[in-house]
Amino acid sequence: MKLRLILGDQLNERHPWFAVPSDEILYTLMEVRSETDYVAHHIQKVTAIFMAMRKFADNLAKKGHKVQYIQLDDPRNQQSFIENIKLIVQRYPIREIEYQEPDEYRLDRTLAELSIKTGLPVTMAKSEHFLTSRDSIAEVFPGKKHYLLETFYRYYRKKYQILILPDGTPEGGRWNFDAENRKSYPKNHVPPEPLFFNHSADEVVTMLSKSGVTTIGQMENNQLHYPLDRAEALRLLEHFAIQLLPNFGTYQDAMHTHHAFGYHSRLSFALNTKMLHPLEVIQRCIDEWRARPGEISLSQLEGFVRQILGWREYMRAIYWAKMPEYATLNYFNHHNPLPEWYWTGNTNMNCLKHTIRQSLQYAYAHHIQRLMVTGNFALLAGCHPNEVDQWYLGIYIDAFEWVEITNTRGMSQFADGGIVGTKPYASSANYINKMSNYCKSCSYNHKLKHGPRACPFNSMYWHFFHRHRNLLEHNPRIGMMYRTWDKMESDERQKILAQAEKYLNAINDL
Secondary structure (H helix, E strand, O other), X not given: OEEEEOOOOOOOOOOHHHOOOOOOEEEEEEXXXXXXXXXXXXXXXXHHHHHHHXXXXXXXXXXXXXXXXXXXXXXXXXXXXXXXXXXXXXXXXXXXXXXXXXXXXXXXXXXXXHHHHHOOXXXXXXXXXXXXXXXXXXXXXXXXXOOOHHHHHHXXXXXXXXXXXXXXXXXXXXXXXXXXOOOOOOOOOOOOOOOOOOEEOHHHHHHHHHHOOOEEOOOHHHEEOOOOOHHHHHHHHHHHHHHHHHHHHHHOOOOOOOXXXXXXXXXXXXXXXXXXXXXXXXXXXXXXXXXXXXXXXXXXXXXXXXXXXXXXXXXXXXXXXXXXXXXXXXXXXXXXXXXXXXXXXXXXXXXXXXXXXXXXXXXXXXXXXXXXXXXXXXXXXXXXXXXXXXXXXXXXXXXXXXXXXXXXXXXXXXXXXXXXXXXXXXXXXXXXXXXXXXXXXXXXXXXXXXXXXXXXXXXXXXXXXXXXXXHHOOXXXXXXXXXXHHHOOHHHHHHHHHHHHHHHHOHHHO
């Protein structure tokens, strides 16, 4: 008999493995403490993955497949993949083992030991999910040290013929419409209501509590609103294509106290657990755009395609090209802890209060909230990349290391020194005010650099560039910042730096 291991982020019912049921194949899925405990995860994240795994296992069994499901509280559960597999091998006449390519480096290393630990032949199969391989950086950038996203994106647009004309040029005459996709919400603008699912998570929540699993965040009335199987994921895709895509690009960077989700698809959990394939998501949106050319502009569609075919695949490519060293990079030598209010949202800074509380409430924040609010502040505050990684990896429902660490340690914190981004994504309050309504009801004044009500982002922004001048002043994308700083009066610079020092020394009280 053959044993096949399915991980919690490999819930792809269309995988070739499941084409024909066989009594000679036993599938196993496991809830293990080695996965719940490596960081403190959001309660909705742990619950959603376990509930989705259980539904997946039930569906396999209904289709005639043999399934061994091990719950977290099973007294026989050894709480690790390898130890549980060893027990299964003792119980069943297993002759060989197969598993799908893991997406996280730590699991890749763990499962590579299966053959040694069990004494059986072990084969790793493709997950049949991503549009690129683990070696795609070498494929796109042979022999090069710098890996521009735009080059990567264009390469795979051409490879998969996505929005490409017969002569090889991009539809609309441009590869990138990002410049048109940076608007904040107009006054009184109300996006469509998000599509929520209502799953009672009482059973899993009780199990986690009794088992002593540490989690963060909340789940109101133990109701989980994320899709838990492919059918629900497809409904969410339909909702996005029909209701949200017409304005997605325009407002993808917008932030608002009353609109947590805006025009974002919220498909990342379904994609990252492989309920959906990226190509089918892209194609569904292309079909909607072609069917409604007067209602959906190309800029809306291209912005979404770039997130999936560009950033998502690119981040994974960087991950596999640079791990495990990537997880140790700390370009600025930052060592400060995250402020205590990252776990509560209890701060007077309105942008951070809303973003963090939203994250704790929904296990969700969109890319600009993550990059330019929580990530931006952590960068300016000199927080250790390890702490930032762990916070992002734990709090968001779509966070798996392959996509989290490159976004956080790379793009957000610039701890990789420029592998992912060409400059740090640091900003003062001006950007946050431009893209949101957060500053309008804030205790701090977004226009002030120093003084009792000066927004911390302003002085900390200049303090960051001042203290890292030796690392940044020769960056061609940052030179203007130093010219602006140098033109300020000496007294003004000293006031700004003193204000930043005051805030940094009392960071838990901001």
